Amino acid sequence: MTREAYDTSRRLRENIEQVVxxxxxxxxxxxxALLAGEHILLEDVPGVGKTLAAKALAHSIDGKFNRLQFTPDLLPSDITGSMVYRSDRREFEFHPGPIFANVVLADEINRAPPRTQSALLEAMSEGSVSIDGVTHPLPQPFIVVATQNPFEFEGxxxxxxxQLDRFLLRTSIGYAPRRWEREVLVTHRSGEPVNQLPAVASLQAIRDAQERVREVVFEDSLINYLLDIIEATRTHSEFEYGVSTRGALSFYRGCQARALSESRDFVTPxxxxxxxxxxxxxxxxHDSLFQGPTRHLVEKQIAxxxxxVEVPL
Known part of the structure; x- marks a missing residue:
């Protein structure tokens, strides 16, 4: 079963790299993020391939994919769904929103106000949505791939x-090197290659791989190493507050998932x-949160x- 999980990870990576x-x-x-059963935020300037990467992941899985374009007038019910009155039955019926999918692309998530963004919180944390006191489970596996432009951009x-704490990872795409940018120009002559990308992993294969992630060995010395890093964020002189216990658990699970993606059943430094x-x-x-964008400064300080922090031998 472990070998099958390795193969699932490898097929996904190779398939996505056909277009990214x-x-x-x-x-x-x-x-x-997918193997860990968590979510990922892609933050970068427009036009560098954030949406493409999310769609490539979705097309690689034999499951349901929905795209949510976040706008200032988007309502929470536009995400989660709502109760609709059925006159023929004289009762209300729940109509699921686009969040009911295996892969949800939350495109330009920071274009919507915080009230709408918060509609994702329960879904991302619990894998369910509560409407009028009734909890509706989401399909599994479930992953939100969100994209956003830097917040200094207008609108x-x-x-x-x-909300940020619900994302396992936040990363940037960056501009493509010239060699690969040329490849993009050539491959997009006759259409959008991601739309022809085949599914290479079933939903059951993803669920099995997620189970194998939890079996990846994390030695005590490395757990202490991880906790030393977490503690350092909490005592850092320039951080208002550090990483939470939930963040530490996400970090732990992410390391296990990365080990499996590298065809290993044990975590390394x-x-x-x-x-x-x-x-x-x-x-x-960061202490200078209200003085302007600090993302790159914080990343340098984490580095x-x-x-x-001493690495265990």
Whole structure:
């Protein structure tokens, strides 16, 4: 079963890389978030392939995919669904919203106000949606791939801290190197290649792989190493507050998922170090939060923590 989980991870990565060129690290993070059963936020300037990467992941899975385009007038019920009165039955009936899918692309999530963004909170945390006191489970597996433009761009809202904490990873796509940008131009001559991307993993295969992730060995010395990093974010002189226990658990699970994506059944220090910035930087609040954008500063400080914390032998 473990070998099948390795194969599922490999097929997903290879399939996505057929259309997401020169971004193997981003592709791996997409797969890691899926295997960990958590969510990922892609933050970058418009037009660098955020939506493409999300669609490539969705097309690689034999499940249901919905895209939500976030706008200032989007309502919470537009995401979760609502109760609709059926006159023929004289009763209300629940109509599921687009959140009821295996892969949900929340495109430009910071274009909507916080009230609408918060409609995703229960779905991302519990895998369910509550409407009028009734809880409706979401399909499994379930992953939200959100994209956002930097909040200094006009017409955007900063995501609340509670929302950010629901994302396992936050990463950027970046501009493609010239070689791969040329490949994009060539392959898009006759259409959108991602629309022809085949599904290479069944929903059951993804669920099985997620179960295998929880069996990946995490040695005590590495658990202590991970906790040392978490503690360093809480005592850092320039952080208002550090990473929560929920963030530590997400970090733990992400490291297990990365190990499996590398065809290993045990975590190494490299798994921890490679995910630390993408997992932790959006979970701390810098003292200069209200003085302007601090994302890159915080990421540098998390990287500095990694250099200071001793790696177990």
């Amino acid at each position: 060129f020169g971004k193997s690290e981003v592709v791996q993070m997409l797969v890691v 955007t809202y900063a995501l609340p801290e509670s 490299d798994d921890i170090k490679s995910l630390a910035v993408a997992t932790l930087a959006h979970r701390v609040v 500095s923590i990694l250099e200071q």
